[in-house]
Amino acid sequence: MELREFQGHIRRLATLPKTRAPVVSCYVRVEGGDLKHRRVFAGRVEELRRSFAGEDARLLEEALTPIERFLSTEVHRGSKGVAVFSRAGRQPFFLALQFHVPLPTWITADTLPNIYHLVELKDTYWRFVVLVCSQDTARIVSVNLGAVTLDLLTERPDLRQRLGRGWSKEQFQRHRTTRTRKFVADTVKALSGIMAAGNYDHLILAGDSGMTARVRRALPPHIAARLVRVIRKSGRSGSWEIVAQSISAFLEAEQEESKATVDALQQQLRTGSLAVAGTRASYWALKLGQVETLVMSTEYAPRPGWMCRGCRIDRTTEQLSNKCPACGSRSLEHLRIREAMLRLAEQHRCQVELVRDSATMTRLGGVGCLLRFSPGAAGRVPARAWTARDRSYSYPDAGVAGKQFGS
Numbered sequence: 001m002e003l004r005e006f007q008g009h010i011r012r013l014a015t016l017p018k019t020r021a022p023v024v025s026c027y028v029r030v031e032g033g034d035l036k037h038r039r040v041f042a043g044r045v046e047e048l049r050r051s052f053a054g055e056d057a058r059l060l061e062e063a064l065t066p067i068e069r070f071l072s073t074e075v076h077r078g079s080k081g082v083a084v085f086s087r088a089g090r091q092p093f094f095l096a097l098q099f100h101v102p103l104p105t106w107i108t109a110d111t112l113p114n115i116y117h118l119v120e121l122k123d124t125y126w127r128f129v130v131l132v133c134s135q136d137t138a139r140i141v142s143v144n145l146g147a148v149t150l151d152l153l154t155e156r157p158d159l160r161q162r163l164g165r166g167w168s169k170e171q172f173q174r175h176r177t178t179r180t181r182k183f184v185a186d187t188v189k190a191l192s193g194i195m196a197a198g199n200y201d202h203l204i205l206a207g208d209s210g211m212t213a214r215v216r217r218a219l220p221p222h223i224a225a226r227l228v229r230v231i232r233k234s235g236r237s238g239s240w241e242i243v244a245q246s247i248s249a250f251l252e253a254e255q256e257e258s259k260a261t262v263d264a265l266q267q268q269l270r271t272g273s274l275a276v277a278g279t280r281a282s283y284w285a286l287k288l289g290q291v292e293t294l295v296m297s298t299e300y301a302p303r304p305g306w307m308c309r310g311c312r313i314d315r316t317t318e319q320l321s322n323k324c325p326a327c328g329s330r331s332l333e334h335l336r337i338r339e340a341m342l343r344l345a346e347q348h349r350c351q352v353e354l355v356r357d358s359a360t361m362t363r364l365g366g367v368g369c370l371l372r373f374s375p376g377a378a379g380r381v382p383a384r385a386w387t388a389r390d391r392s393y394s395y396p397d398a399g400v401a402g403k404q405f406g407s
Contacts, residue, residue, distance in 0.1 A: 002144060003127050009097060010122065013085060013113045014346035021059040021089030025114035026067050026107045028082050030075055037105040044107050060109055062088030070096050085113045100147035101125050119342050123354045124254060128202035130246040131191055133211045138187040140194055141243055148243065188218045195223060204246045206231040228253040261353045262360050265295050265368045277368035279337060283316050285369045286344035293351040293370040294341060297358055300366030305335035
């Protein structure tokens with residue numbers, strides 16, 4: 001699956017209209033076409049069934065049926081992770097996605113799909129190109145979501161036969177050097193074309209130290225800027241082993257990029273105005289379309305907020321009453337903050353950076369945003385006050401419109 005297609009699926013899920021019928025979001029790890037943790041999965045399905053009653057139980061069962069059918073008959077043997085989303089009722093919905101990388105076994109049912117694990121997959125297993133080069137061959141491999149989607153092999157013409165045609169060793173060596181330069185130039189040209197056509201942002205070089213050094217020197221600046229790792233290939237390493245090593249190297253580079261993003265967030269919070277942190281401020285910024293990058297800890301687990309079904313106001317704080325303070329309606333529902341933030345980020349086409357094991361993100365409340373424009377930009381947002389103590393923005397009420405986005 002290409003990245004653009006994958007992003008389209010996530011955006012489709014993030015913008016799915018809410019109905020009364022529950023959406024079942026199902027993630028499973030598979031091996032050889034079969035569920036990896038079948039007993040755990042079956043137990044969780046039974047828990048779901050016990051938590052619904054009446055008409056909702058019927059709708060849940062109708063949503064589960066196509067999921068169970070798909071998992072029994074449609075999973076490819078090469079898949080390692082499957083995500084399935086299903087809804088019954090008047091606006092039925094079904095989407096099944098298969099991946100070459102594992103997913104956790106997890107299932108839930110709610111009024112909207114849960115997209116966290118898809119966003120995590122997109123953030124972790126990005127797209128990159130591997131160039132495996134030796135003195136005589138160059139293999140260009142593109143990797144999308146853990147799967148090889150392009151494999152181009154080029155070979156340098158064999159010159160050894162020319163030694164028997166009256167060439168001296170010196171002539172052969174000079175010609176070999178010239179042909180090596182041309183081979184490297186042709187390889188770099190092919191690499192540049194592939195990276196431009198596929199809009200790839202990351203490159204990994206692999207091979208013996210001499211050849212990778214030649215290729216690296218020949219890279220144009222815009223390609224060299226995308227180089228994230230150089231892997232030394234031993235004589236016994238096969239190309240596919242190198243690809244596996246490249247995926248590991250890319251994941252390491254991704255962790256470094258996450259750390260750099262957290263550093264940028266912290267620096268902006270200290271010195272500028274193009275960042276916010278904490279649940280309330282981040283949710284506000286996302287709703288107002290200010291966010292360039294949503295930065296979220298993988299450990300972030302905020303308590304649910306609430307939303308009024310009557311006047312549609314929402315809050316990121318816990319529900320303290322069974323009545324809406326704005327319209328008096330008692331028709332309130334839980335707002336799952338993490339999922340709501342991810343949906344808003346996808347709807348506004350923000351970048352999402354999920355960060356693991358970050359003490360800085362824990363200190364900032366688990367979530368923050370790098371902004372596209374200053375919150376104080378004229379005409380863009382209401383007047384606001386910022387408090388360094390809790391690193392959050394507070395917006396004065398501005399009638400009903402202001403309350404719709406309050407926290």
